[in-house]
Amino acid sequence: MELNEVLRLVRKNIINLAPYSTARDEYKGKLGVFLDANENPFENRYNRYPDPRQLELKGIISAIKGVPVENMFLGNGSDEAIDLCFRVFCTPGKDNAVAIAPSYGMYRVAADINDVEVREVQLGEDFSLPVDSLLASCDENTKLMFICSPNNPSGNSFPMEQMLALADAFNGVLVVDEAYIDFANQPSLLTVLPKYKNLIVLQTLSKAYGLAGLRLGLAFADAEIMSIFAKVKYPYNINLAGMERAKELLARDVNAEIELLKSERERVAAALEQMQCVEKVFPSDANFLLVKVSDARGLYDALIEEQVIVRDRSRIKGCEGTLRITIGKPEENDRMLAIVDKWK
Ligand SMILES: *Cc1c(COP(=O)(O)O)cnc(C)c1O
8 A cells, every 4th residue: 555545544533633742842952941841840850751752762672673763653562552553543433443363352442442343353274364354354444454473362473475465455554463573483574564554563562572561562654654643642651760661671682581482482382282181282483372271271270279370261262272371481381381281
């Protein structure tokens, strides 16, 4: 799609929106006597409003991800970016979105809050991407399509060429949630972002970067789309304490942790496959395993009994009989494995 066509998908009221202008939008210098924002002047480190554009933190993330700052949005978790996709593109009660299922529950919740219909399309055999059914579910009011790759809870990635085929064929905005991309053995769609004007890539600092508690989600797209997100978001959506801690913690190298978690994933998968109650371990490109067992609820309870908490996914359509097990530290994984091994 051309950028102009994508911009035509944006709601009229959002195109016409005059954003709140903060005191710090008007004067950008750091030195001066600041009598413009009704702050308390006595220094305590947090007495001043934070940068609403988060330029310093974005600069650091830009260097890590290789994406220019103007192609980036920072949110209060990915959840804020997901909500903004609906608020920017979907007129409540009229437009709809298409999403894969089973997948991340937040797409539906955000859609429901915004009174937007979601058409869920079941993944195929072994969680394959149903490209034709996804496209067949669209009509002229379909503004968004959500794909999660690697997918939560199935763990698999979808082939890049299939996702790009969707981006080519879909007359709306394709949102690809890459929350787990750092654990994957295939590249991010960020590499093709400049070519696909109708693509929004979501990532997060909550998983591989180990900063779930700071609540920092990332969206990447064309600069014009990102500037629309910037005018719709709450002006100071990222707080100063969180930005400071993120700057500090992003200086450390998480590669060793990621590599260890990936090798633990393979070790745990192989061990689980040997166990009596395990029927199938689905291939994973993420930091968790979806495991089909003979009695999911029974095993879940047995694990809880020993204070090992996993996620029971057995009531989700397409995931019957499964538990989703996050990869922990080696000794934590061993403790989980020992319980599964001795159960039935
Ligand atoms: C964990 C997760 C996220 C991250 O959410 P945050 O709000 O950034 O913590 C996003 N998408 C999926 C599919 C996830 O599993």
